[in-house]
Amino acid sequence: MLELIFHGRGGQGAVTSSEVLASAASKEGYQSQAFSFFGAERRGAPVFAFLRIDEKKILKHGMFFKADGLIVLDKGLFNFPDIGKVTVKKGGIILINTEKGNGKTLATKVKREGTTKVFSVNATKIAIDHDLVLAGWPLVNMPILGALIKIMGKPSLSSLQEAVKEKLTGKMVESNLEAVVRAFNEVYYEGEI
Amino acid sequence: MIGQNKQIERKVMTGNHAVAYAAKLSRVQVVSAYPITPQTSIVEKLSEFIESGELKANIIKVESEHSALAAVYGAAIAGARAFTATSSHGLLYMHEWIHWFSRARIPAVMAVVSRTIGPPWNIWPDHSDFMDQRDTGWIMSFGMDNQEVLDLVIQAFRISEDPSVFLPVMVGLEGFILGGTAMPVDLPPEEEVITFIGERKQPYSVVEDRISIGNLTSPEDTEEIFMEMQKAMERSKELIRKIDAEYGKIFGRSYGGLINCYKCEDSKYIIFTMGAWSGDAMEAIEALREEGIKVGLARIRYVRPFPREEIRELIMNAKLGIVFDRSISFGSYGPLFEDVAASIANDKREGKLVNIVAGLGGVNVTSEDFVKIIEKNINKFESEGEVELLQWYHGGEVMGY
Structure with missing residues (x-):
């Protein structure tokens, strides 16, 4: 079973990220489970969203803080203590929304059980380039999924796009689909730590 | 698919x-x-x-x-x-x-x-x-x-x-x-x-x-x-x-009626649960079975009417029944336990029953927690022949009242 944690800020759409990926995985016959932190959340404050994907029925429920992958939607979160709750398993991945070349330095702040592969994608820039900005917030939650599925090798880009189309409505759909493809192509492997 | x-x-x-x-x-x-x-x-x-x-x-x-x-x-x-x-x-x-x-x-x-x-x-x-x-x-x-x-x-x-x-x-x-x-x-x-x-x-x-x-x-x-x-x-x-x-x-989906049995058939020890944490308990059953412990799970799907017939049959064939409650009737026991115990009130049996109250107020109970609680009770039962009737699981520890 694959267990991923999305770390973002309240209102940034981390839960939607996990739900859309759960839906994309389901389209390929996988079982999935997506949920937000059990509790009340405040806009702008650090938040967690969780995702489980497996080939067989998922029996486990509830939150976990030891994960196969950590996806950080806002690099500013490395300045807060919350990220210290997470441990990435040996052989796991860390994907950060940041400029190319920055990933390893940031990722060393995350607790790890062993070697971890670090990736970066500038989802903020991609969002801005594609007019994905709402109330001053770049909408990075869909583009970052493009980067994530490239790293994982599954689910496919077409399943993800289908899931995005089902979840979102209005003129943001097309921009998000384009942004997802761009992030898919632009994700950068920063190396192992 | x-x-x-x-x-x-x-x-x-x-x-x-x-x-x-x-x-x-x-x-x-x-x-x-x-x-x-x-x-x-x-x-x-x-x-x-x-x-x-x-x-x-x-x-x-x-x-x-x-x-x-x-x-x-x-x-x-x-x-x-x-x-x-x-x-x-x-x-x-x-x-x-x-x-x-x-x-x-x-x-x-x-x-x-x-x-x-x-x-x-x-x-x-x-x-x-x-x-x-x-x-x-x-x-x-x-x-x-x-x-x-x-x-x-x-x-x-x-x-x-x-x-x-x-x-x-x-x-x-x-x-x-x-x-x-x-x-x-x-x-x-x-x-x-x-x-x-x-x-x-x-x-x-x-x-x-x-x-x-x-x-x-x-x-x-x-x-x-x-x-x-x-x-x-x-x-x-x-x-x-x-x-x-x-x-x-x-x-295409049938669940077994009033209860859902998971590996009950040859079980010497039966766990009773209700709700989502039953999934985590099933993971625990898997882990315990890998150690050779014959344990099964009966998930209660209907509290009313209470499935006393199904439950009676399961307990009569088991050495130890462990009932997990996620609520408590203060001053008595967990409500599921009360009904499970009443189902066998007139039966003569050698086995024992235990009530575990856990997960109150939203406390997360994982499959590892289930393994710990179940193993502890089975070991005590097998070595001493006795188990404490009512136990609370809190802060990762099994404790009495």
Whole structure:
């Protein structure tokens, strides 16, 4: 079973990220489970969203803080203590929304059980380039999924796009689909730590 | 991949939305609810269905949960398939009407997104609110995942409206753990669901009959009415088993009736649970079986009527029964344990029973926790022949009272 944690800020759409990926995985016959932190959340404050994907029925429920992958939607979160709750398993991945070349330095702040592969994608820039900005917030939650599925090798880009189309409505759909493809192509492997 | 029937649509959705879809597929005609906290996204989703025209129903927004159930009652006695949903303190506020509803023998369905009760203020899930309703005369079921919740709600309409029963049904699911968690759910075709449930049936209607309801009655007549409710509960057991099997034939999912057994057959030790954490307990069963410990799990799907026959048979064949409760009757035991223990009150047996109270106030209980608790009790039983009757699991430790 694959267990991923999305770390973002309240209102940034981390839960939607996990739900859309759960839906994309389901389209390929996988079982999935997506949920937000059990509790009340405040806009702008650090938040967690969780995702489980497996080939067989998922029996486990509830939150976990030891994960196969950590996806950080806002690099500013490395300045807060919350990220210290997470441990990435040996052989796991860390994907950060940041400029190319920055990933390893940031990722060393995350607790790890062993070697971890670090990736970066500038989802903020991609969002801005594609007019994905709402109330001053770049909408990075869909583009970052493009980067994530490239790293994982599954689910496919077409399943993800289908899931995005089902979840979102209005003129943001097309921009998000384009942004997802761009992030898919632009994700950068920063190396192992 | 998505099932044999091409019409089945698979969607990833929260437990709350699974309930709303089930109510829509069952073509509810009236939804009444208090739309503010502690309401869930069930009613929000139903409003969207009504607004988009996907569901032709009236939604009545009221000033309290007490009024919400009263409005459902009014609609139901007039012949409508009516539905509501609530949670926690909202459910407690309804309590008077919950009793009134079942004693009037009117079919209806309510979803309960279970959460603990304050103070202290706490929004996390346990079974305190749900189990508080166990003496109200409602049939009470509880799901383990979102698919089962959808299936339970659809079946609830059929059970409730069966002339051999005519009792309201409440379907439970934990907040957050199921209510707020998205998972794949197969949606059966609406036409097949409607054929399965059938036309609305009820014992009387204030539109068609000139009757008086809730009038003053002699003590003897009152007692007879209550005795008839108990008989209806007992009759409903066979119906629930039959409907579960029939649903399986039509929609491909059958759960075993009133309880769901997981590796019970050759088990020397039986674990009893209810709700989503049963999944985590199943993972624990797997881990323990790998160590060669013959342990199985009986998941209670219906608290009312209580599956005493199934449970009695399981315990009589087991050395040790461990009942996990996610609520407590203060000053006594966990409510599931009380019913499990009563099921074997007249039986002579060598084995023992243990009650574990855990996960209160939303405390997370993992499969590792289950392994720890079960192993500790089995070891104590095997080495000393004795186990403490009532135990609390808190802060990662098993403790007495």
